[in-house]
Amino acid sequence: MLNLLVEISKYILIINILLYTLYGFLIFGYKNKKKQNRGFLKQRAFIITIHFIGYFILFLQQKDFMLIFLYLGEVILFIVTIISYQFVYRNLSRLILNHMLMLLMISFVMLARLSVSLAFKQFCFAASALIISLVIPFFIEHFHQLENLGWLYCFLGIGLLVFVAVFGDEKYGAKNWISVGNFFSIQPSEFVKILYAFGAAALLSRAERFKDIIKISIFAAVPVLVLVLSKDLGSALIYFVMYICMLYIATGKFAYFGLSLGMGCIASCVAYRLFSHVRVRVLAWRDPFAYIDNQGYQIAQSLFAIGTGGWFGMGLSGGLPGSIPVRESDFIFSVIAEELGGFFAVCLIFIYISAFIMFINISLKMKKSFYKLTAFGLSVQFFAQIFLNIGGVIKFIPSTGVTLPLLSYGGSSVVSTIILFNIIQGMYVLDQIGVDAVEEKSKPKGRK
């Protein structure tokens, strides 16, 4: 009977997420407000259905009453978020909000399937981040110095990264963790990413002369180098891609983009020759099965999981995620693909694409160069993270050890991504009020 329920649930979950994803794109085309509203409500209904079915199946399997509390806690968190955000973020993008909740919800369900205590921790991280984010619109609206603090972001970010590189702990081969007390550790590079976007946007939006560009680029390269040296290749790549894209937007000169991309390629070749940990990644990517006992183990196990699951998956709790290393974090996508199926996993990719396009739309609408660059930089960061993570676990590109936004377990990752979503959300709100209007209103010595 239980098996039967798991089998049926598999297909219901796939249908739900398929429809959800479809609306994620249809809504772009809706001009009619009512139609849009209905679309967003339907999306929420799909979220609620998937959430309920997920926990229902998990409860039948595990018979753990903690799951019920967790489920109810999450439902309350979602409801409170939806209501409070509508007040704090006036006229927020409901598409982005829905995507954020959808991805968080899937993360909760999958982590509860792996370990209830992990799910509980993730729930606490997400809840705190959602609460902290309530002040973001206030910040963006009232702190007009944000764009004047370019060098502060720059030195603060570099300082933090250097501090971690010197005093940090090594986890999964990268030295990018700082322990606070005994059981709490954070990954500062996840937060510095946001600071980096702000810094680059603030500095680039003011850069007039070629000399300024050179100076900024040199300072922008420092964090990348520090990250490469602390073996955090994924973050280094994200920073690098984010910077060259922002540079292109700020200057409008494709030559800069091409040149820096070329320099990046040369630098990767040098890194390949210099560092064995870079070579190992490439080796494991080219033929994971030849090195299956060591370097290729993770990626091979990930491919087994995805391949065995097939298009329809093994059913929630029906897979063998225990065999995948770092399953709760870097390889969560493989766990989802194995149990919920290839169709489900592809839908996730499309949900990310939908969110990414919405982010870009917001940055296109921004009038002020600083906001535009920040929003765009954060969108690129979001893109790079998805591409590196999923590309790595499906062996499309060498694995670089980055987390998957909102799905991967990890306080630093989930908190920084929720903040990223909400900064963009805050800018969207700001844009609707009108940046100039806000500026006018808040000028203390304006004529009145």
Added chain:
Amino acid sequence: MKKNLSQKGENKASVPQKKNSGNREIVVLTYLMTILLLSLAVYFGYYLTVRSSLVINSTYNKRSELLENKILRGSIYSSDGEVLARTVSDEMGTSKREYPFGSLFVHVLGRYTHGKTGLELSENFNMLRSNINPVVKIANELQGKKNPGDNIFTTLDTRLQKAAAEALGSYRGAVVAMEPDTGKILAMVSKPDYDPDGLDAETWDLLTADEQGEARLLNRATQGVYPPGSTFKILTALEYMREHKNYKKYQYDCTGNDVFGEVKIKCYGDSSHGLVDLKTSFLKSCNTSFANIGMTLDKGKFRELCDSFLFNTELLLPFSCSQSSFVLDKASKEEELPQTAIGQGKTGITPMHNAMITAAIANGGILMKPYFVDRRENAYGETISKTVPSEYATLMTKKEALQLTDYMKAVVESGTASSLKGTDYQAAGKTGSAEFDSSGKTHAWFVGFAPADNPEIAVSVILEEAGSGGTYAVPAAKKVLDEYFKNN
């Protein structure tokens, strides 16, 4: 969404601006990034539909038990359509693996319980995949019924397998028969064996304890490493031909024994062969002459030849194989040469590897990749995939292959394999009597193929501790060849 993006771009462009808005650039980069994200989805789909079936069929993938809850493991068939292994489930839903031929195929099929081996292991996931109509599949799943897994059609022939097993008689040893021009393995027998049907804990304990030292669990065909004895003279002769263009002029006077440096070599059965050339040395399997040849060889080049003949490397076969070893190299002492040249000393070879070398000679120097699975069919009998023969390596030139064939024909016509003489199929081959310790007992070897001029089958036979190759291994090989050509 594309429309949406470009629209925004246009709107912006129409608004007068102080400086470059950057929106055009944003749109360009966004297209690029969206394409990259879409390519993730495309690659993912490609992996699932095309690549994954090859990838997941790995012994490192631990998911087969999960799949067996959903799929009724497929059957294994012989090339003549007999069921070699099948899973039956009773009314209670418990299923059991059956082997209608008992122990006959055990080493090549492998076992299902107590740690999978053989084809049961290498084809594990292929039998746990159901390529039936997806709608029927989903309907079955929803009814809680197991879907039928795909069936495996092997290249193994039951008649030939039986003949090979009978040919070994009560001796320990192995027989491998393969098609030289395709690489199909037609028969693979290793004795002694065991019955995989209903292998219980008690029997298993006896097998693993192995108090008689029989190593019944060992597949001697692929895992047994034996001294090649005189079968190795094929490679010594080839190396001599490569190093001496006028090899046909070679002469040596055999008196039945000779001393090379400090090493004493004598011919088998104390016979003296008189004045011999290379061909006569080969067909009489003259040890002293071959030791003499060995002394002239370049050790480094000899090593290169053997490495190119797949010694000291893992054979690319679907299940576990021991490596054949050839340790002689540039730095080796002269005194190792005579023993090495006649296939004694430190050289070791598996019967499978010897069959592959023989098949390459039969196929004009080109070794075809050995395979056991001809095709996979779904439960409706539709072919899902079929193995296309592929080249493994080119071991020698056509000319060299023809020259060796000529020598091997002479071995049958007027040499040590005379019991194969006079058959309709005209075989060619080489015998070997390999000493394995100081007792003077020998393993009986024969490698060969038939018909010599248009080879259809190559065999490799070893009978442990039987005696001379000519007396024991050749008749055994004849039984297999007779069976093969009986109906053809």
